[in-house]
Amino acid sequence: MKTIALVSTVGGAGKTTVTAALAVLLARRGRPVAAADLDPQNMLGAHLGLDTFARAGLGHAMAGQGEPWHGNTWRNADGVLFAPHGETTLAERTAYEARLAQEPHWLVDALARIDFPARGVALLDTARFPSQQAAQAVRAADLVLCVTPPDPAGCATLARCFPSLRETGALVKVVVNRLNPARDMQRDALVLLRAAVGDALELAHRVHFDAAMPESLARGEWLFDEAPHSQASHDLHGLANWIDAWLDGTLDVGMAVDSEHTR
Ligand SMILES: Nc1ncnc2c1ncn2[C@@H]1O[C@H](COP(=O)(O)OP(=O)(O)OP(=O)(O)O)[C@@H](O)[C@H]1O
Numbered sequence: 296m297k298t299i300a301l302v303s304t305v306g307g308a309g310k311t312t313v314t315a316a317l318a319v320l321l322a323r324r325g326r327p328v329a330a331a332d333l334d335p336q337n338m339l340g341a342h343l344g345l346d347t348f349a350r351a352g353l354g355h356a357m358a359g360q361g362e363p364w365h366g367n368t369w370r371n372a373d374g375v376l377f378a379p380h381g382e383t384t385l386a387e388r389t390a391y392e393a394r395l396a397q398e399p400h401w402l403v404d405a406l407a408r409i410d411f412p413a414r415g416v417a418l419l420d421t422a423r424f425p426s427q428q429a430a431q432a433v434r435a436a437d438l439v440l441c442v443t444p445p446d447p448a449g450c451a452t453l454a455r456c457f458p459s460l461r462e463t464g465a466l467v468k469v470v471v472n473r474l475n476p477a478r479d480m481q482r483d484a485l486v487l488l489r490a491a492v493g494d495a496l497e498l499a500h501r502v503h504f505d506a507a508m509p510e511s512l513a514r515g516e517w518l519f520d521e522a523p524h525s526q527a528s529h530d531l532h533g534l535a536n537w538i539d540a541w542l543d544g545t546l547d548v549g550m551a552v553d554s555e556h557t558r
């Protein structure tokens with residue numbers, strides 16, 4: 296099983312949206328997919344079909360209350376196995392942040408307990424970077440996807456954090472989300488980002504802005520089902536295809552994945 300961490304350095308970048316969409320698109324390609332929510336906002340379950348916020352979840356396991364997967368794992372209509380974060384109190388989050396700081400490999404160990412075939416993939420939705428959850432996810436990842444909006448705040452904060460995201464030796468790629476090429480400001484922000492991250496920023500890894508994205512979510516549907524020919528649907532399929540090929544090892548990604556990080 297390989298692990299993909301989705302991180303972002305600003306709020307609302309589209310991390311949860313992209314995590315859920317990729318989970319479903321990869322599952323529809325026949326890939327065994329697990330998804331884990333490490334963000335106290337507890338939104339991944341809603342994207343994957345829960346009609347209420349799961350009360351129990353990984354947040355409690357991180358705080359030392361019970362086991363990470365047993366009793367916390369759901370399966371959605373497309374066969375994605377997922378573990379919500381659950382509803383936690385401030386005291387519980389303070390406790391688990393302290394624990395994660397003490398046990399930097401908590402998530403690596405928890406993921407090793409998932410009994411998944413070698414061709415399976417785990418997708419990790421994280422709290423905004425920097426955070427204990429994002430640090431654990433990056434440490435566990437073979438591939439880190441930095442989801443960022445093409446605006447000055449998103450690009451400048453990612454440019455600043457990028458060296459620390461690369462420290463583990465995992466492959467790191469930028470996914471530009473909410474792209475609107477007609478806006479000069481976005482082009483300028485991406486030039487700045489490109490100067491900082493080099494070929495981690497590829498044209499292929501982008502998802503255009505589509506106002507129908509939140510509307511589909513609100514209806515409990517997927518944009519790529521409701522509007523399969525839209526640019527954003529095409530982009531999400533392209534990203535899923537790229538990841539599928541990377542998982543199969545048929546891509547020349549230009550940078551070797553450290554064997555220590557390959558499970
Ligand atoms: N490509 C897109 N086009 C238009 N809207 C989008 C796009 N991607 C995501 N959104 C919308 O942007 C909002 C934020 O997305 P999402 O919750 O996935 O971001 P996030 O990075 O997980 O946020 P948070 O920092 O709160 O965890 C949602 O309403 C989502 O529907």
Ligand SMILES: [Mg+2]
Binds near residue numbers: 310311312334336338
């Ligand atoms: Mg989110």
